[in-house]
Amino acid sequence: MTPFGPSDWLPLFGQFLLMSMLAVGGAITATPEMHRFLVDGHHWLTNQQFISSIALAQAAPGPNILFVALMGWNVGLNAGGGLANGPQGWLTALLGVCVTMVGMLLPSTTLTFFITRWGHRNRELRVVRAFKQGMAPIVVGLLVATGWVLVRGGVETTFNARTVAVALVSMVIVWRTRVHLLWLLGAGALLGALGAV
Secondary structure, X not given: OOOOOHHHHHHHHHHHHHHXXXXXXXXXXXXXXXXXXXXXXXXXXXXHHHHHHHHHHHHOOOOOOHHHHHHHHHHHHHHXXXXXXXXXXXXXXXXXXXXXXXXXXXHHHHHHHHHHHHHHHOOOOHHHHHHHHHHHHXXXXXXXXXXXXXXXOOOOOOOOHHHHHHHHHHHHHHHXXXXXXXXXXXXXXXHHHOOOO
16 A cells, blocks of 8 residues: 555545546446556555445445545545544545545536536537437446456456356346346355355
8 A cells, every 4th residue: 555645635636526527427437547546556545445445335225426435435544544543544534535525526517517408408409419329338338347347356467257257147137137236236245255256
C-alpha cells in the first residue's frame, strides 16, 4: 500500500470527477478505470478491498453506486490508520466517502439534468436519436470491461477458467431467462464457499 497524504485528496476527487463523465450507463461501467487508478496506479486499495467493495454494494439493497462510497471508505480508512486509530480513522473514512461520492455524482448529475431536459424537448431531432442509438454499444463495451476486471480479480498472471465459465453461464442466464440476480449471487457465493471457483 502506498501512503496516502493530505495532498492526495484533490487528485482523488479530480479522478472521480473525470470518471463520472466516463460512467455512461452507470458508475459500474467506470470500474476498470477505478481499478487502474486506485489499485494498479496508486496502490491506495488492495485488490481484495476493491473487489469486496463492489461485491458488498451489489449484494446490498439500494443503488449500485454504493460501491463508490465503499471504495472511498476504504481509501480513507487506509489513510487514517484504520478504525483502531479512533476518531481520526473514522473521520478520514467518512472524508473518503464524501470525496469519492461527490466527485462521482456532481458532474454526471449536473450534465444529466441539463441534457435530459434538452433531449426531451428535441427528441425528434436526428442527432438526438442517433446519439441514443450510438450509446448502446458503448455501454455494452464498458459493462464487458467491468466484467473482465471482476472475473480476473485484478491478477494478470492467473487465469481461472472456472471463474470465467461461471461468469459466462451467469451472463447467458441473465440474458435468456428471468431468474432473479440474487439467485445467481447466491449460487456464486456457494461455489466460492465450496472452493469451486
